[in-house]
Amino acid sequence: MIKDLVCALDYSVCAEWALALFVVAFATITYGTLRLSQDASDRFASIPLSDDVEDPRS
């Protein structure tokens, strides 16, 4: 039965699923990134330059 099930699967759709999954994940991350304030972005960008501890983004 398992063999029948496995053989019945059409793996070729994996490509389309993969692309859709990526697009959703990428769009979500990009949206979230763009919502980061300029102030927070600037502070975190300068973390390597400074020995001071930075507040996390608000």
Next chain:
Amino acid sequence: MATVTSTDVPQGGSGDSHAATDAGRMEQFSYDDSIVRMFAAATIVWGLVATFVGLTVAVLLVLPGISSGLEWINFARLRPLHTNAAIFAFAGNAIFAAVYYSTQRLCKARMWSDALSRIHFWGWQLIIVLAAITLPLGITQSKEYAELEWPIDILIAVIWLFVFGGNFLMTLIHRRERHMYVALWFYIATIVTVALLHIFNNLVVPIGTWASIPIYAGVQDAFMQWWYGHNAVAFFLTTPFLGLMYYFLPKAAERPVFSYRLSIIHFWSLVFIYIWAGPHHLHFTSLPEWASTLGMLFSVMLWMPSWGGMLNGLLTLRGAWHKVATDPVLKFYVVGVTFYGMATFEGPALSVKSINAFTHYTDWTIAHVHAGALGWNGFMAFGMLYWLMPRIFQTKIWNEKLVSLHFWIGTLGILLYIVPIYAAGLMQGWMWRAMDDTGHLMYPDFIETTQSIVPLWWLRVVGGLMYFSGVVMLGVNALMTWLHRPSEYEVPVISAPRLSDEYHAPGKPRQSPLEGVAVLEMSKKIESFAWMGWHRRWERLPVKFTVLVTLAVIVATLFEAIPAFLIRNNVPTIATVKPYTPLELAGRHIYVSEGCYNCHSQQIRPMVSETKRYGEYSKPGEGIYDRPFQWGSRRIGPDLAREGGKQSSFWHWTHFENPENVSPGSVMPSYVHLLTEDMKYDAIAPHVQAAAYLGAEYTDEDLNDTAAVAMRQAERIAAEIVEQGGPAKTYEKQAVALIAYLQRVGIDLFAEETPETAAEGTASEADSEEQTAMGAGDTADDQS
């Protein structure tokens, strides 16, 4: 910040001195820079070794005779040593130096355990030494960049995941900087993904202490290998070096990274995309078409985030370009990041099927790889080392002019390496497929192409020598700088407050704009989700972040891996393809040990120029007993997928003795040792038993009287050799086993079924047709 000498700070422990233990109160600690010094020194030492071995193998290609028949220094055995030394010894130690230096500073914390740091260092050096010993001895799994045998693989997994990964994660957990800077994200992705790749690509059945066969076979094995192989480049040579770039480039330029937002998108894009791209290494092979297309699609998509990262790096120098003219460290970074851009533009281009059809198996790939390795990895590592040296040795660099000289000779060396090799790749691509007006190959003799590019290989030697000279300069400069170090290093004591367990954002708590508005509760939840506060929290939680990165990689992998694991059910069975005989299996082991895959492919693509040159194209069903697969990735010599029966056994014997005797102009070295070393018939049985354990059908006699069965076949081949004018008693020598294997390669497809197996064959064909109807790979009709 206070400064004390090295004797004043806690040693051998966490290095933390708690002025107060309560959250929010100041704590004092020092950074462990001695581990950075150790990894930096190892980077330089192994950089010298890797480039020297690289130069050696380049010379061996143009002067194969200088190995004088000594198998330990043949091209095919030393090439894996060169690649492993460059990737895991040179680049690996550079990564660790960067991680140990930057992580402590970005976390405002000493590494969690000094003991684990040192176990990591010595464990990794032990792995490298074991690789340097075993590879020239022919102990190999024959998978590119995963050649090391299973005992070393286990050691790598332990050292990488538990020692390095554990120490790193615990440092993140005990950090004093709330936000995890983006470089740390790249390090996290590196650690978890490399561990996954390494473990799953190295699942084997041990045959002895230093031999094994993979649990995967044929097309499945190829799929897993290039899932690993491509992502080894991605997550060992790209993501950690991007972490390095995001930390050290702003430090050297004294400017914050151009766009932090872009760096976040860069990170997630690479993590999501890279893991799918491996199958582009297998275009036009027996791999299912959908997997190949998926690999191409995601590879092309890689171009954008990669260039986003490159531009982010170069634009970090905005307003600081005047420094580039005078600061050699920045010069190294500018050229390094530029090569990253070049390589990540070229990589997606090469993954496009029509381009790949031309470049695959040619030297173009070698030029591409070296543009990335020498330009991106090498120069980023050199820039980091020159920036670190005055800081970790606490003295001025011994000779600034030598740094500049290294930069220029290294840059010119790269160009003199890659330009001729690109040209060689173009020549190979054109000559291999050139047809005359009558539809025949214009250069049917493979040697013609090889001889045409030998002058270009000589230019590569010159380029490689220049690059190696630059690394020698680095070594001299580092040694002299170290000799001028202070008698005792100063150890700055840093003060920073411990992080509280709970975080409350400064300022007023956020209020939703929908607060008090008459909307559905669902709308408020969506608004809250869209505010992306959850992602802000992830960036502060190392364990959760690590788990999520792991999940992203695993999910992407499963989309490819699950079908790959099930491919076996969809590989059309070919009734005439049978397991290798015991002697052929032993010969195959010799083929693997000698590293023949480094020069010879065993995969004929369905292209006219290839089928005319080599014969019928390769089918997925032909490789079901091939553990490990031997498709190779380049053709310094001709493809061997249909080698069986093409030449007489005595021809092979003579060819091993001295290839030029039967193939004038060949660049293959002598394998005379195979003609002199005795065949160990008693050692064949474990190979047969392991193959049987993994599903190959063998008779009781094959399994219980293996040596006698193998000897009988060897005697038949030895008799043939005598009939063909060769020496007597060749059955005693290893060459006979290899000849047995080579005479078997690719002939089963054309074998006629014996009456006894016809009935079984009918059943297999019926099964095959049913499976083929499910839509994978080739059709059984091709297999007649």
